[in-house]
Amino acid sequence: MQIGDIKNAHQSLQLALAKGKSFNNKQELLYAAQLASKSGDLEMTQDLYERVLSADQKNPEILLVLSEIYSRLNDKSKAQEMADRAALYDADALKKAKKWLK
Numbered sequence: 001m002q003i004g005d006i007k008n009a010h011q012s013l014q015l016a017l018a019k020g021k022s023f024n025n026k027q028e029l030l031y032a033a034q035l036a037s038k039s040g041d042l043e044m045t046q047d048l049y050e051r052v053l054s055a056d057q058k059n060p061e062i063l064l065v066l067s068e069i070y071s072r073l074n075d076k077s078k079a080q081e082m083a084d085r086a087a088l089y090d091a092d093a094l095k096k097a098k099k100w101l102k
Contacts, residue, residue: 009035026055060090071100
């Protein structure tokens with residue numbers, strides 16, 4: 001996907017969310033979250049990954065992604081909380097999270 005494509009897709013995603021678009025499954029949510037991430041929209045990315053997490057609460061990969069997002073949003077306590085939750089399901093999670101939990 002090229003930069004212009006990401007920008008256009010991000011605008012379409014913003015419009016869909018503003019109109020109350022609900023996603024039918026976890027895969028759609030995950031795709032939307034990844035698109036928001038590629039566009040650099042941290043707040044939208046965080047919101048969409050939180051929705052993914054509500055559908056799959058024990059997924060250490062999603063918890064780690066959220067940990068990194070919260071760290072980038074300067075919410076260190078929430079970043080640590082997500083990393084700790086990920087560690088319940090992945091023994092290496094805290095080691096992985098050390099990159100952003102400084």
